[in-house]
Amino acid sequence: MCCLPSIDLTATGIRIMQLRERTGLSVQDLQDIFGFTTPQAIYKWQRGATxxxxxxxxxxxxxxxxxxxxxxxxxxxxxxxxxxxA
Known part of the structure; x- marks a missing residue:
C-alpha cells in the first residue's frame, strides 16, 4: 500500500516565517492584512501549532x-x- 503525503507542521511554520521575513512584513503587518484582533493565529502558524x-x-x-x-x-x-x- 502506498503512503499518502502528510504536512510537516513545524517545517510549514518555519517556511511561513521565512516567507514573511523575506517579504519584509512583520507579524503586526500580517495581523493588519488579515484583520485579526490579535497576532496569536500568526504565531501559531509560525510555530507549527496550527x-x-x-x-x-x-x-x-x-x-x-x-x-x-x-x-x-x-x-x-x-x-x-x-x-x-520557493
Whole structure:
C-alpha cells in the first residue's frame, strides 16, 4: 500500500516565517492584512501549532507572491533552505 503525503507542521511554520521575513512584513503587518484582533493565529502558524485555513492559505500565497504549494511542506521534503528558493 502506498503512503499518502502528510504536512510537516513545524517545517510549514518555519517556511511561513521565512516567507514573511523575506517579504519584509512583520507579524503586526500580517495581523493588519488579515484583520485579526490579535497576532496569536500568526504565531501559531509560525510555530507549527496550527495551519492556516484554506482561505487564509490562499491569502498568504497572494501576500507572499508565491503559491500555496510553495508554503506547505510535506513530511520528508524540508531541507532548511527551500523557503529561500520557493
Amino acid at each position: 495551519l492556516p485555513s484554506l482561505d487564509n492559505l490562499v491569502a498568504l500565497a497572494a501576500v507572499f507572491g508565491t503559491t500555496m504549494d510553495a508554503i506547505i511542506v510535506r513530511n520528508g521534503e524540508y531541507t532548511g533552505s527551500e523557503a529561500h528558493s
